[in-house]
Amino acid sequence: MFITNVRPWGGDAVDLEISAGRIAAIRTVGTGAVTGDASGRKLDGRGRIALPAFTDVHVHLDSTRIGLPFREHTGSPGVWNMMCNDRKNWRDTPIPYPDVVAGTLERMIARGTTRVRSYAQIDVDCKLERFEAVMAAKERFARAADVEIMAFPQAGLLLEEGTVPLLEEALRAGATTIGGIDPCQLDRDPARHLDIVFGLAEKYGADVDIHLHEPGHLGVFSAELVFERTRALGMQGRVSLSHAYDLANVHPDVTARLMEQMAELDVAWATVAPASGGTQFDLVQMTAAGIRVGLGEDGQRDYWSPYGNCDMLDRTWQLAFTHRLRQDRLIEHCAAIATIGGAAIMDRTVQRLTGPDDRPGLAVGDTADIVIVDGETVTSTVMDRGTDRTVIHAGRLVADGLVVLAEPAA
Template sequence: MHASATRVPRLRRVTDLLISDVRPWGADPVDLLVADGVLAEVVPTGTAPRGAPAARRIAGHGLLALPGLVNAHAHVDKSWWGRPWESYEGAPGVQGRIAHERARRDDLGIPSVATTRAVLDQLVRHGTTAVRSHVDVDLGLGLRGIEVVREAAAAYDGLRVELVAFPQDGVLRRPGVMELLDRAAAAGVEHVGGLDPASIDRDPVGQLDGIFDVAARHGCGIDLHLHDGGELGAFQVELVVERTERFGLQGRVTLAHGFAVAQVDQVRRRDLLQAMGALGITMTTVAPLGSPQLPVAELDAAGVGLGLGTDGIRDLWSPYGTGDVLGIAWQLARASGLARDADLRRVVELATSDGGRFVGGPTHDLVAGSRADVVLLEAENPMDALVRTPPRRLVVAGGRVLHDDLS
């Protein structure tokens, strides 16, 4: 499907952009014709009418073309990227990192439009054309972080950015946070989030009932951080499954991290994944080193969509991160012991074409009618691109050139 050239009726007006001589997914060379932010035609190189009008032409020089990378789990509001080095301090664990972040973020002026733009610059440079970012919502910030990220993202014409109102400091244990989530949803945020309902709020039923009620009333999605492992985490997955069906939120709920799914035994995992797949519940991972990885083949078999994300990038939680989703894909493949071509290509699909489901795009591929999100790399095929993670030479989002290193 990825390799074939496709056509729609020949355009009668000037196209916005023509990218010639590129190899989608490593297949034969084609020309990509873009109009109104969409791939209007994908034709074998040299078959477009001579002199076909285009506002801008870019020679692809036979480079590998992939759909734009999708960062399905980011925190673009938290970073100190571009600022002086910050030493890693504070107590370990989720509670310790929350406390350290609350003590230091005002000193760093986080969130700010400047630091958020610095992070977005890194994402774009690495080929990201769509982002789902969690943004802290708490009693100290209110909804200011959402306003900051919206303003920063507005500078990138073509980049798709969806936000999750994220209660990093807990929900029920901080009276007033649920009301902030409700306000964020009423103001149009695409998703509301939650955090470890059992270990943070000590009331999984109460937190989940409240969050699902907010999402159902305002018609937004849910993206829930779930770090709790083993049976405690599995129990919370079951609670999420029950509420997804009860509130009619099929296809609109995501579990981030979900370490428990990788930790329980195979039979327990199969049952959880089948229940999730039946309701369209998706998962995202940042492929954390030192932890069992989510089993891609088992998620695929159960119909559970999986997205990849960078998590935080040089923030008060960790000094690591470059903003490269393809690097996260490499990490997932390597930590999972994947080596066969089909498995490596599958991981690239998770980072690109399959990722569209997480940021409002039902079709995210290099085919006519798809949004014009294109990344060019010097690689033989997707597998080669994954294991070498070469620099991105061209990044086009919604038909707009956001990064050009071809000259």
């Protein structure tokens, strides 16, 4: 496949040659032989910006109302109350629930996301029904996106008997990550909660992701219990903290200690760019310390909140906005986090970001996962969030004009 006249990271225009799913050559526009045909093997980039395709490392595909009518928000504050509201309503959809889940993934791909780590809620209410819907969506769009599934105990591990065997069943059925959530606040037995999570990870060779909404020093306590188990089990590079938005809201020395441990143990951080009223981890400090940072969209217009539109470019804008960033290089850094930053969490062979000026993902030898977007500069693209987008996955044209192709080009 040949992609002509694109500007990688907003730089000079080039032609890209794609072979075996990777970028095989990069040439100044018009300086090399370009062949192809109308089936999609030759693509005119029309001077648009080429970015690595987006990576969403924190999305709940199973918790979505994308494509359904808006409804009044009925949730109450608190994880347990919000979970109960979701549990009460998630089956009430005018079209089959698996189609809602698949439609959400399709919309994400159409907007440029080709790497996804999705949660799948598993509890005594839904059992594996939600997991199976996410698995079906993954299989349906296997040629257009790489999807990892996390077995996630949204209701905790210890409050309802029978949760742990269901999580094991999901791990045997194809989940590659095991989740945990608020070990102190929800289950109120952090050591037992984390022993179960890490025990399952060790047994099934799974990665670990801990949802951490806990405030202040309670969150610090839980995080350091996670670090202890990561070190003891030799799971460096296979553990991530999601949210963790209050770990930077404690004494600066404590935050610095946490960052040192994350860097030492290669514990990644997945943020959804929340509208936090306090201090958040500094993006520049995190990547400069060697910590893998990724971005996600969380729930998608679900029973937890009305937010979410399946557009990681929109969430990139939100990341820059909530971190109060204005300089072009820092807004571009947000785009790097939303693309290659998350990819390095899902695939440890992907080059991680080394600092705020690093712009990897579009060099010879890189996987040809590319989103081509309109804009004068990367910053203008983030600000304007245009709709003229073309999406390449593993060297194949999979979406154009916000529409996923029915049969991706071979």
